[in-house]
Amino acid sequence: MTSYSVDYLSRLHSVVEEFETEFERWMQTQVESDHLHARGLLPTVWTKEGQNESKVRLLELSVAEAAGAAAKAVAVTGAYIAVAGLGAIDPISNWSMMRHPKAVVSPHDVRSTAATVKGRLKGLIEEAQATEDSGVPAFAPSQLHQLIWAAAADHWTTHQRRVAVREAAEALSVDWKTRLGRNDVDDTVFWQQTLSPGEPAQGKPKLAWPGNPSDKTVKSMRGGLEPMAKALTHLATGLNLTVRNVTTHTREELSEQEGIERLAAYSYFARLLDQCEIRHAEYEVEE
Known part of the structure; x- marks a missing residue:
């Protein structure tokens, strides 16, 4: 059971989908790499040549706004990833770390986390629906x-x-x-x-x-x-x-x-x- 309502969980599912949309729009302006090729030293994304910097910055702001809304979904579902030396982190909230040297997050991590969050939310929505039907008091394991x-x-x-x-x-x-x-x-x-x-x-x-x-x-x-x-x-x-x-x-x-x-x-x-x-x-x- 979950103490979250079906409506709330459904809205979380929607904001994660919105994040995915904004993230992929921004990724179209980026060269995509991964942990293997970055070797723990390089960024896992960087801006493609010829991109309009102003446009890229606006897209980044849209991703940041969507990530802020979607971060709660990670907390509710517990879909963190373990990073050596840092512990459990949220790849959605920390998506911008991909641009930094020694990036600990890759585009694959972000996409995988978003997919995991949506899958877990679907399960929680089903439980919330069953709880509403039964009228039994619920709890919030994410707390x-x-x-x-x-x-x-x-x-x-x-x-x-x-x-x-x-x-x-x-x-x-x-x-x-x-x-x-x-x-x-x-x-x-x-x-x-x-x-x-x-x-x-x-x-x-x-x-x-x-x-x-x-x-x-x-x-x-x-x-x-x-x-x-x-x-x-x-x-x-x-x-x-x-x-x-x-x-x-x-x-x-x-x-x-x-x-x-x-x-x-x-x-x-x-x-x-x-x-x-x-x-x-x-x-x-x-x-």
């Missing part, structure tokens, strides 16, 4: 933590809820293990070591609640840091064992309610982690 929804959305919108939960769990672990350089341990051990109380060891950074220790409020928070860390450790370990591992080793499909409850748990956990600071062992240099 989950961005990392969680981006990983789960593709499978969730095709009703593969077990896979959606598994992918969300994996994405959260991979994201933090990559950030902390801890690909040397499995997920459960990683969370236990990363969120346990005490000082970090060499090569094993930890996450801790932030704040200036001289601030009275922060002092109070620091007094609760150890139980908070223990709670986070238990939450991470519990989620990993009872949710991720179970959904990985069974083929029994989750109900919609079961799936959203599990995704919500990961979303809440992800937001807690976002508020923590990374602590390294003394004299250890952060790369």
Whole structure:
């Protein structure tokens, strides 16, 4: 189910189509390349010779306006792409990055994202129609933590809820293990070591609640840091064992309610982690 109305989702579908139209009009004035030929150094588009610069600028403004309207559709559907060093980005909002050196977005990325968004919106529209007919209260999964929804959305919108939960769990672990350089341990051990109380060891950074220790409020928070860390450790370990591992080793499909409850748990956990600071062992240099 979705908390968005059929009318709203249909309008999002229309603005994505409008973006596609404006984008292709502009692309007619551009030389198109891709990541392979750009080699991570060059733009993936550049203006064709002989084009009227004023006309090109007007077309760019039209694309920018259409992209602004279509950006919400990406957020609703979770159709982000993963870019090394940047995380999840929206190719539609960032279409202009194609013109820059070391472009991380290509025309194919933009077109593929627009097509994916439209496909997911069609599925959400069908669900919204069913919800309106049933009168059952709905929720908005797109309001989950961005990392969680981006990983789960593709499978969730095709009703593969077990896979959606598994992918969300994996994405959260991979994201933090990559950030902390801890690909040397499995997920459960990683969370236990990363969120346990005490000082970090060499090569094993930890996450801790932030704040200036001289601030009275922060002092109070620091007094609760150890139980908070223990709670986070238990939450991470519990989620990993009872949710991720179970959904990985069974083929029994989750109900919609079961799936959203599990995704919500990961979303809440992800937001807690976002508020923590990374602590390294003394004299250890952060790369």
